Amino acid sequence: MTLSLNLPQTDGALARYALQGAPLALPASRPAFNRIAYSAAHVVADPRAAIDPWLQSAVDWDATIAYRQRLWSLGLGVAEAMDTAQRGMGLDWPTSLELIRRSLDAARDVPGALVASGCGTDHLAPEDAKSVDDVIRAYEEQMAAIEKLGGKLIVMASRALARVAKGPADYERVYDRVLSQARQPVVLHWLGEMFDPALAGYWGTRDTDAAMDTALGIIAAHADKVDGIKISLLDKDKEIAMRRRLAPGVRMYTGDDFNYAELIAGDGWGNEATHGKSDALLGIFDAIAPAASAALGELAQGHTERFHAILGPTVPLSRHIFQAPTRFYKTGVVFMAWLNGHQSHFTMVGGQQSTRSLVHLAELFRLADAAHLLEQPELAVQRMGQLLAVHGVAA
Template structure:
């Protein structure tokens, strides 16, 4: 038994759950949906760094976690916001991460998509052409590594764009340079307020129209759209309007079961940060869809929603702290330290609740190890055990 803090300042007792037998891992990718987990990075806890300094990663642990995801048949979305892109992970470290992950993907035959952004640019100011050149520089790194690209939203573009025509111009230039179809990422302001009004309008329908115009003008250049608006109805509406052959990758970490299952008018594929901790359950659930068992799919995935909604509670951008905590508790890394000091971004009661919900789902391969690590973390912060 361990003692967990409550939001009101009290303590409650928690008895760790039993070890739950997991389905055997299979590297075979699900067939009915494309499913990718946006993966976190593991900081080097012994590096002498400080917030704002270049990121120092534990490369062995970081790459081992990607092999864990591929072992369950999931694809890896690399150097995305889950990897603290633009929030502790600088471009030189991200470029090295892309190269190393691409080499690992080739070795195991794993699906890999990598984020292409503009975070090497100083902020703010500058010309629109500089945004395009920054995208092209990063695209070259991804393609030289042999990976496919996700065109990340750009704070620099959001700051410089005067309207929809500027988004159209930049995307057109980048899509013309891409050797293979890319994924366009629409990240809503819940994750980053800098993206309020992205695609040139704060009206979501107008913004969606601009995005659809870009896709329609470049047939064959866009594999899909990752939609991270945390609005299931908006995602379904956009999904219905996409041209044939263009995928909708849900990035909605609050409503993913219903969006992946889909409806009579279509279904979403998945590119989700929450599948970082949920990989074994997610892979097993989607294979039930493959087998024609949507009820079984929902029976496995619906119970994960309370944990997901807790991890992604406002301020949503700090969801990564809970994800890294769970990776540590599950034994995927030896410490709870994040680049940029982001491990301090959530309160002890928030972290305690994340542990409790994950334990209830049977996410920890060794519940005793998870409980011991959680108790040690709480003790260091003054919670008596």
């Protein structure tokens, strides 16, 4: 099979593209890391379900869990039912809880498998939240359900709280209640408005430095209940500044899908082991799992140059997948899973496969090849050809 095809460019013209066709070799066994690394994982939709896909969700559970098993086999943990799984963009709370249950069940058969699960307030429509007490009750309901399953919590940012909070004191009150009740240390999640416009002004202010002060104060008051915080602000300097101020033993989990390589490698600042580097909780790790695994394995052996040589070429791909409107990055993640044969179709919960253009996906294809992330080049060419044909383009 010829590993080339016609791809559209930004001006709409077609140009012949010849693949490198040199995928990364997968490790023979699950590697050991010296960073904690979670991949937020996508869900595989059921394209044959008789539903209205804009209003209802249907999940292919077998394919969804199989993808998590792949991530565990590469040494990555799974951050379950997060925004990468289209939480709040097609995946409702009852389906999210079922996803968490199935993922936790599957993890029990995998020695050392890590799972942390998204706990939010998304079953409470923001317009139905009348007070901070409503938000607290919503968090408590999801906390109880996840902890009943034995799950570790990722406390997700709340659209309802962003709507009703009058200032930082309301955030302090909510998080004080949530953290004081947690059965085990949780991961907090600060999701920037580029990922979700409804979260603008989180922590009670649009001033990022002031918001950071509030978040750090909450963490310091409950350091024994906070494993770490994931920040997704796409600003490496803010992340570095915050991780240097974290309470001892509290980890920074990078959520920066633009600068993750250098943030994970770290700057060696200070004497406290967790604050001169970032651990990882990243949506892009779903799409670049083989490279993430190989690079982290090299880093654990002290091979920093090899770490950057493997992970560096994935950064342009990630920046493309997460380009504005950033909230539509899930389309690129699922597209990668389809190209690489991890699901049989390019259909998403909520019909979200339509959020990116053919030109965007064509450039994603080129960048994935350049990063050695097309795992089966012939299959990838075949499937890209199918997508082109649907759009009236002869490959």
